[in-house]
Amino acid sequence: MNLVALAQLILLVLRNLNLKPRKHRPEEIAFALAAYVMGVQVTKLKIPPSTLYYYIKKLGIKRRKDARPRCPSCNSDRVVRNGSSRGKSKYRCKVCGRTFYGTASHRMSREQRERILKEYTNRMSLRGISKVEGRxxxxxxxxxxxxxxxxxxxLLILQAQLKAFRAKFAVLDESWTYVHVRRGPRRQNLWIWNALVDGVPFFVTGDRDYNTFRFLWSSLPKCEVHYTDAYSIYQVLDHHVVGKKYTHTAESYNSFCRSHLARLARDTKAVNRSRGMTDYSLALLNVMNPHVFSDEETPLNLAYLRGVQHIREHLI
Ligand SMILES: [Zn+2]
Incomplete structure (x- = not known):
């Protein structure tokens, strides 16, 4: 209903009730009442509020209340309109004093956050998740x-604790990926070095040189045997066995990472944009899927599984 039609209707009712305002013309009052019902502030009308409220009571009309959002901080419903900015109403909580926008916030529910992390560690790209989840x-x-x-x-803290253990065997391998940089050379090689110590995954990213390898090596617990391929850097290891025959577990770990993270998969448009994010993604994958790549149970990998479960429970 528009304002004029509503004002005419109210005027009709005023006349029928035989109300005769003394100071103001009935048309003025009818118009002010109509505007008030439509949601105009009392102070913006030409009629004094006391007069207005008198006629509102007489007519028994109610202003339609727009649904007010609850306070995001304390969930109280005692909120009042508090101006607007960029076309959006602002509200203020009368309990805690917080000012907020009435529009739906971007904050996600716990279930949705869980789901997004699961999607991410099951090969969905960030862009894909954004489209599916509508965020x-x-x-x-x-x-x-x-x-x-x-x-x-x-994981770094957990790995430092695991250094105290003595492991039976370690399988080391490195796998290639790249960082797609926006400026400068389009591709920068990035090597993911990983080691499975009694099946517990350790990883380091960086160049394919000795420094990166040494960083990985220093983070591993002491091992009785090291299995690697013939890459020359591995010559520094003690108790060292070379052969493709033994590295298949590490390679299966590589393919596990490739098949679970879109950024590492071949032939996709999802790429690494930073080394940091690659590290975080690999750590997230290890935490979201607590798994040991070995059939044998050892003190080391049992401790690892306990630690990772703890991290997983407190992640969100
Ligand atoms: Zn509040």
Whole structure:
């Protein structure tokens, strides 16, 4: 109903009730009442509020209340309109004093955050998740990065604790991927060095040189035997057995990573844009799928599984 039609209707009712305003013309009052019902603020009308409220009571009309959002901080419903900005209404909570926008926030439910991390560690690209979940790419990205960083840091702490163990065997291998840089050379090679110590995955990213290898080596617990391929850097290892025959577990770990992270898969448009994010993604994958690549149970891999389960439970 538009304002004029409503004002005419109210005027009709005023006359029928035989109300005769003294100071104001009935048309003015009818118009002000109509505007008030439509949601105009009382102070913006030409009629004094007391007069207005008198007629509202007489007519028994109610202003339609628009649904008000609850306060995001304290979930109270005692909120009042508090101006607007960029076309969006702002509200203020009368309990805690927080000011907020009435529009739906980008904050995701716990279930959705869980689901996004599962999708990410099952080969969906960030862009794909953003489309399926209906969330902005930046929101999805920051969620994955935050969870990945947390997983990475906690894994480093766990690995430091695992150094005290003595392992039976380690399988070392390196796999290639690249970082797609926006400026400069389009591709930068990135090598993911990984080691399975009693089936427990350790990884380091970087160049294919001794420094990166040494970084990985220093993080491993002491092992009785090392199995590697014939790559020359591995010559420094003690108790060292060369042969493709033994490295198949590490290679299966490589393909596990490739098949679970879109950024490592071949022939896709999803690429690594930074080394940090590659580290975080690998850590996230290890935490989201706590798994040991060995049939044999040893003190080391049991401790690892316990630690990773703990990180997994406190990730979100
Ligand atoms: Zn509040």
């Amino acid at each position: 902005p790419l930046t929101t999805v990205y920051s969620l994955v990065k935050r969870a990945g960083l947390k997983a990475y840091v906690n």
